[in-house]
Amino acid sequence: MNKKHVSRLFPDFTDKKVVDSHMGRLDTHGVSRRDFLALASAGAAASLGAASLGMPTAAVASPDGKLAFLTGFMFNEWNTTFDRTAKTAAAEFGIAYTSLDSQFDAQRQLNQFEQQVAGNVGSVIFNLADGSAIKGLANTAKENKIYIANIWDSLPWFTPFDASEYYTMFAVSEEVRAHREVTEKLLAAVTERFGGGNIIGVTGSKGSLLELQRNRGRDQAFAKYPKTRLVDELPGLWNREDALRVTEDLLTRNKDVVGIVTQDDDIAQGSIAALNAAGLVPGKDVLVVGASGTGLGSKAIQSGTYLATSGNAPAFGAALFTARLYDVTHGWQPRASERLLNWSTVTLTRDNIDGWIARYVDNGDVEPFDYKRMSKVLHPDDWDPQAEVFPMDIDNNFHGTPKPPGWTYPAAYVAARDQGEHEKVAAEYAAHYKIKYDGPSPNKKA
Structure with a gap:
């Protein structure tokens, strides 16, 4: 497509209804109307309009390096x-x-x-x-x-x-080493406090590289603490809601759980909520660790609810x-x-x-x-x-x-x-x- 003025072929992007219509048709989820119009000032709205009309587009150098x-x-x-x-x-x-x-x-x-x-x-x-x-x-x-x-x-x-x-x-x-070290903190504490016991895992998204790396580090830690056992795991999908649900499932089907290895601090927050709902005291009855070093995770460590995390x-x-x-x-x-x-x-x-x-x-x-x-x-x-x-x-x-x-x-x-x-x-x-x-x-x- 020649880079020349062909504005008469495109919709009127000064009209709010036209903008909203095209944003919907182009699946601009997460893009504000302001951003859409800002792109228009750089020639992008014309390109998007061309796409909506089935016309080819051409990339040009960004004027602002966004x-x-x-x-x-x-x-x-x-x-x-x-x-x-x-x-x-x-x-x-x-x-x-x-x-x-x-x-x-x-x-x-x-x-x-x-x-x-x-x-x-x-x-x-x-x-x-x-x-x-x-x-x-x-x-x-x-x-x-x-x-x-x-x-x-x-x-x-x-x-x-x-x-x-x-x-x-x-x-x-480098997540293998990081999650091994965090898991070792959990297993050492569980061994000292309870003499060992059953551990469950709440992972990230099944098959992702990050999950595989953190699983590898976690599993390496168990080799050093033979009185502990990873008895079950489910994916928490990197968020509190799914982590809450799967932790409830894990607690139901596994008895005498004394520790939870999670793969993210948001996941850990969901697991902590599940423990509370089950009448168990996190940090006392069941110890929890995670990863990321987020604000909520950090504050939970400070309060004693949460044992450890990797500061990433x-x-x-x-x-x-x-x-x-x-x-x-x-x-x-x-x-x-x-x-x-x-x-x-x-x-x-x-x-x-x-x-x-x-x-x-x-x-x-x-x-x-x-x-x-x-x-x-x-x-x-x-x-x-x-x-x-x-x-x-x-x-x-x-x-x-x-x-x-x-x-x-x-x-x-x-x-x-x-x-x-x-x-x-x-x-x-x-x-x-x-x-x-x-x-x-x-x-x-x-």
């Missing part, structure tokens, strides 16, 4: 905090920002991405409703020269090297991804070892929860990170990852998932691993790591 966060689910605290922080970080970088929630609907998430493409978005962060979608999304990103980055779920053994330079990063926290600050993930997308859209090129990354978390208990709450929960208007300092474009010499960040071992990340027929290690990954680049990058990030992840905010006044 960043979008497309998540499969916005209903838990980790995602809402990630969203809020990414918006703040984007503002500091001078980037327009929007976020969309597909409510676990992979087709809706695909539609939302296509709408952002039509709206000339510059970069996108994905938390996928279905990890298998990343291959198609990466191909669309390449065709339209849009930089993308992905957190958490993915198509097993598919990496940025299998796509293009526009798939700039797949990064997750959503604000860090948001800062890391926003800084990366700012850098690549401003000319910086990552090395191979910087396109697949892990970061370390910290195990939170009553011994260290107060400092975590001060920095990440009850921090008022004090941002927990120096967002610009994460940028290698803005701080080429004194950039700081502000957490322990290191190259990902893809065997560890995708362990337990079958490799596709004929799959081989990406050449760029092998070269980086075998020629010492992984170690060099790990050492470089460690040397630049000055603002400690588990210390006070760098923005806190002395």
